[in-house]
Amino acid sequence: MNIQTSRRGFLTGLIVAVALPRLARAEGRAGYFNELPAGDSEWAPNAFIRVAPDNTVTVLIKHIEFGQGPYTGLTTLVAEEMDADWGQMRAAAAPADAEKYANLAFGMQGTGGSTAMANSFMQMRKAGAAARAMLVAAAAQKFGVSPDQITIEKGVLRAGDQSASFGELAEAAASQTAPEDPPVKDPADFRLIGTDLPKVDTKAKTDGQAQFSLDVYRDGMLTAVVAHPPKFGATVAGFDDSAATQVAGVRKVVQIPQGVAVLADNTFAALKGRAALKVDWDDSAAETRSSEQMVQEWTAAAQATGNSTKDWEIEASGDVDQALADGDVLEATYVFPYLAHTPMEPLDGVLELREGEAEVWMGSQMQTGDAAAVSQVLGIDNVRLHTMLAGGSFGRRAQQDSHFAAELAAVAKANGPGAVKLMWTREDDIKGGYYRPLTVHNMKGAIGADGKLTAWDHGIASQPIFIGTPFEPMLQGGPDFSAFEGASELRYATPNHRLRWSQMDSPVSTLWWRSVGHSHTGFAVECFIDELLEKAGQDPIEGRLALLGDDHPREKAVLQRAAEMAQMSGDYGYGVAVVKSFDTYVAQIAEVEDRGGVPHVRRVWCAVDCGIAVNPNVIRAQMEGGIGYGLSAVLYSEITLEEGGLIRQANWDGYPIMRIPQMPAVEVAIIPSAEPPTGVGEPGTPPIGPAVANAWRRMTGTALRRLPIIPVPVA
Amino acid sequence: MTINFTVNGEDRSVDVDPDTPLLWVLRDELKMTGTKFGCGIAQCGACTVHLDGMPRRSCVTPISMVDGSDVTTIEGVSGPEAEAVQAAWTAIDVPQCGYCQSGQIMSATALLQMVTNPTDEDIDNAMAGNICRCATYVRIRQAIHDAAKTLEG
Numbered sequence: 023m024n025i026q027t028s029r030r031g032f033l034t035g036l037i038v039a040v041a042l043p044r045l046a047r048a049e050g051r052a053g054y055f056n057e058l059p060a061g062d063s064e065w066a067p068n069a070f071i072r073v074a075p076d077n078t079v080t081v082l083i084k085h086i087e088f089g090q091g092p093y094t095g096l097t098t099l100v101a102e103e104m105d106a107d108w109g110q111m112r113a114a115a116a117p118a119d120a121e122k123y124a125n126l127a128f129g130m131q132g133t134g135g136s137t138a139m140a141n142s143f144m145q146m147r148k149a150g151a152a153a154r155a156m157l158v159a160a161a162a163q164k165f166g167v168s169p170d171q172i173t174i175e176k177g178v179l180r181a182g183d184q185s186a187s188f189g190e191l192a193e194a195a196a197s198q199t200a201p202e203d204p205p206v207k208d209p210a211d212f213r214l215i216g217t218d219l220p221k222v223d224t225k226a227k228t229d230g231q232a233q234f235s236l237d238v239y240r241d242g243m244l245t246a247v248v249a250h251p252p253k254f255g256a257t258v259a260g261f262d263d264s265a266a267t268q269v270a271g272v273r274k275v276v277q278i279p280q281g282v283a284v285l286a287d288n289t290f291a292a293l294k295g296r297a298a299l300k301v302d303w304d305d306s307a308a309e310t311r312s313s314e315q316m317v318q319e320w321t322a323a324a325q326a327t328g329n330s331t332k333d334w335e336i337e338a339s340g341d342v343d344q345a346l347a348d349g350d351v352l353e354a355t356y357v358f359p360y361l362a363h364t365p366m367e368p369l370d371g372v373l374e375l376r377e378g379e380a381e382v383w384m385g386s387q388m389q390t391g392d393a394a395a396v397s398q399v400l401g402i403d404n405v406r407l408h409t410m411l412a413g414g415s416f417g418r419r420a421q422q423d424s425h426f427a428a429e430l431a432a433v434a435k436a437n438g439p440g441a442v443k444l445m446w447t448r449e450d451d452i453k454g455g456y457y458r459p460l461t462v463h464n465m466k467g468a469i470g471a472d473g474k475l476t477a478w479d480h481g482i483a484s485q486p487i488f489i490g491t492p493f494e495p496m497l498q499g500g501p502d503f504s505a506f507e508g509a510s511e512l513r514y515a516t517p518n519h520r521l522r523w524s525q526m527d528s529p530v531s532t533l534w535w536r537s538v539g540h541s542h543t544g545f546a547v548e549c550f551i552d553e554l555l556e557k558a559g560q561d562p563i564e565g566r567l568a569l570l571g572d573d574h575p576r577e578k579a580v581l582q583r584a585a586e587m588a589q590m591s592g593d594y595g596y597g598v599a600v601v602k603s604f605d606t607y608v609a610q611i612a613e614v615e616d617r618g619g620v621p622h623v624r625r626v627w628c629a630v631d632c633g634i635a636v637n638p639n640v641i642r643a644q645m646e647g648g649i650g651y652g653l654s655a656v657l658y659s660e661i662t663l664e665e666g667g668l669i670r671q672a673n674w675d676g677y678p679i680m681r682i683p684q685m686p687a688v689e690v691a692i693i694p695s696a697e698p699p700t701g702v703g704e705p706g707t708p709p710i711g712p713a714v715a716n717a718w719r720r721m722t723g724t725a726l727r728r729l730p731i732i733p734v735p736v737a
Numbered sequence: 738m739t740i741n742f743t744v745n746g747e748d749r750s751v752d753v754d755p756d757t758p759l760l761w762v763l764r765d766e767l768k769m770t771g772t773k774f775g776c777g778i779a780q781c782g783a784c785t786v787h788l789d790g791m792p793r794r795s796c797v798t799p800i801s802m803v804d805g806s807d808v809t810t811i812e813g814v815s816g817p818e819a820e821a822v823q824a825a826w827t828a829i830d831v832p833q834c835g836y837c838q839s840g841q842i843m844s845a846t847a848l849l850q851m852v853t854n855p856t857d858e859d860i861d862n863a864m865a866g867n868i869c870r871c872a873t874y875v876r877i878r879q880a881i882h883d884a885a886k887t888l889e890g
Contacts, residue, residue: 051827089833089871220830227835228826228842230771230811237770245765270754288765289774290757366775366783366836366870413773413836414870448776639830643876647833650872674780674868683861685874 050109065192077189082116084123103150105174118389118407130390136604136701151204160194218639240441255529323483323524330524340518345477349468359660361458367413385412387419395424399431422491458535475516508543544708583629595721599712633697648706654680656711745813755801771811782867785840811839833871
């Protein structure tokens with residue numbers, strides 16, 4: 023057990039300084055446990071809270087922490103309702119247990135869709151309020167007063183001149199009855215919610231003490247890497263391990279359903295062994311089309327002139343064809359590449375197999391599915407899953423098919439009793455699929471000189487993410503909304519509207535990538551409306567505000583706030599975008615410089631409305647990071663299938679990532695709100711691409727309709 | 738092959754394949770896990786350590802090159818620059834997922850050991866080898882400036 027306690031950026035170009043707000047840090051620093059302490063002396067008022075005699079309060083966090091902040095945010099909710107001192111708070115990963123720790127938005131344990139705060143907000147406050155009520159009852163007995171005479175401040179209960187800490191009262195509180203539906207605070211009484219409390223995991227992430235899955239070492243543990251098929255849909259035809267088994271330290275080379283695994287005493291031996299392995303692949307069911315060929319096929323389908331697996335009509339109103347025939351039509355086709363997530367920590371995990379039980383350590387984002395996959399592969403009911411801190415995810419660890427847990431279990435099964443670590447290398451990660459789907463949008467629209475939209479006809483072609491996976495039943499036979507979310511329920515009013523989705527299929531595996539469908543629908547919708555407004559001689563902000571009408575006050579508020587923040591000058595291009603995703607509203611304005619024919623983003627002004635701002639500093643950080651993540655992809659990233667189906671990119675040299683010189687200064691404003699909190703992990707990402715593209719088009723006249731903007735030259 | 742070197746001032750001796758990268762010796766042999774694997778080809782900087790005082794990507798540094806050298810890792814980095822960097826990182830909550838931050842801190846510390854008051858251009862040059870997928874770059878830049886101010890006194 024390891025306890026972590028104690029408790030204005032400048033632009034490249036050297037010109038502009040924007041100060042980050044200084045954090046008011048009156049409170050002590052809370053911490054977290056790498057592993058939940060197994061203390062018997064602790065009081066457990068409910069599934070989420072442990073109070074120890076040493077006065078620490080540990081909150082069991084049902085959501086994985088990979089930087090988006092649930093360890094801090096959910097701990098804040100409990101501390102608020104208990105009136106605890108921030109310095110006495112600790113976070114720890116909850117065990118995998120769907121009955122106690124389900125995501126209330128999913129019905130099983132897992133994290134995604136920016137739901138962690140939204141689904142936990144009342145649940146964690148109620149848990150804290152229940153613990154508080156029991157402490158008050160215990161204190162009332164001890165002090166010989168009525169409960170309404172007790173006050174709590176910073177973890178100390180008082181009545182008159184008597185006082186006691188949570189730790190001192192824990193034993194007595196344990197014998198109190200837990201209230202079923204305790205009242206929670208009036209938001210006007212919030213003391214911690216809404217403040218920049220220091221994050222619980224910062225210290226351990228600055229001194230090397232934070233434990234990730236890759237950092238788990240068990241006695242006698244072997245390390246495995248797997249040779250995966252180089253083409254999607256290919257399988258092992260045969261292999262020659264004679265050279266691999268000669269590598270010092272290699273213990274076993276074995277075929278598993280996912281490929282050929284090399285198990286060794288250490289990582290380097292495993293990698294050397296895999297390099298020496300010769301595998302013959304059966305390509306008969308493999309994807310052999312190039313992504314360029316897919317772009318052509320997808321484009322034809324989006325234009326309703328090609329073939330698809332299935333065409334879905336998602337929305338229709340008015341008479342689009344007539345309105346287009348009558349109008350001055352703009353048509354645009356947008357092409358979005360496959361994208362890999364490339365979290366800093368590649369996929370990895372450890373499994374220790376013992377008689378009739380398995381213990382797993384991994385950065386699991388879908389604990390229920392991952393534990394079930396391990397159980398199924400091993401034929402063992404008793405699976406104990408530890409959710410580790412993860413080095414980023416951006417969707418990559420939330421797998422519909424729990425493929426990594428299944429592969430880890432397959433390696434462990436081949437290994438037999440004992441511990442084994444499975445590690446994907448960066449090359450495995452980049453070539454390994456589960457990409458943001460390659461997507462093509464075809465859009466036709468008409469707008470009158472009065473700025474009113476008369477027609478909007480939108481066709482999208484892409485692979486599904488749910489269909490064909492264990493998550494398909496969630497669609498109940500309907501279309502895969504991940505393909506068109508953000509294009510549906512169009513906020514810009516028009517009487518004649520149509521949205522179609524052409525379902526395309528390929529053995530290339532797909533997955534949600536930070537903001538999922540919004541990662542491309544946000545770009546297509548916001549670029550197209552901007553171009554239509556420009557064509558009609560309308561201002562991009564005033565034109566949007568007019569089209570949003572009276573039904574979208576929160577979109578309008580973030581748009582207006584961003585416009586107030588932006589300091590525009592005549593030297594650069596400016597572009598705007600506003601996207602609602604995961605019930606959070608974000609508007610961004612980008613300041614773009616033409617640097618030798620390519621855009622350089624200097625500054626971004628961002629306004630966000632995510633309901634009650636539980637921790638404004640975390641929200642600002644997620645906007646900064648979401649902007650950087652989105653901008654990196656829009657500028658540089660694509661996964662390419664060569665003719666024949668091999669993946670061109672292998673590592674970050676061929677799949678470039680934004681680095682510090684390219685990062686713009688970011689200024690964030692949070693709209694005050696009394697609405698329930700919504701997520702911030704994803705919504706910062708969608709607007710940046712269209713904001714930059716709109717700036718570029720208004721500055722240079724060139725519309726950017728194929729991403730990435732700056733592709734890597736083909737050698 | 739036996740290799741002798743120091744890690745954070747402590748004498749170490751390992752008997753491994755001489756081609757083994759320093760990264761995997763630190764992690765697999767010495768169980769010092771603060772130094773991270775990100776790419777294996779010196780593209781991301783997550784594995785940055787100080788080798789005889791200079792920042793170095795341990796994933797492409799064969800252990801045979803380390804014989805007789807002094808290695809400093811995130812677990813042992815110390816001195817005024819390191820303390821100022823770690824304090825600045827903490828004060829504005831730079832890390833998100835945190836996985837790249839050991840490398841960021843090692844690079845930032847090395848920068849401040851060489852340049853007392855770095856410009857933005859100095860920061861770009863020194864830190865461009867360290868990828869952060871969470872894009873905490875705005876805060877990294879500020880924290881380095883803050884640390885430099887602290888060191889000035």
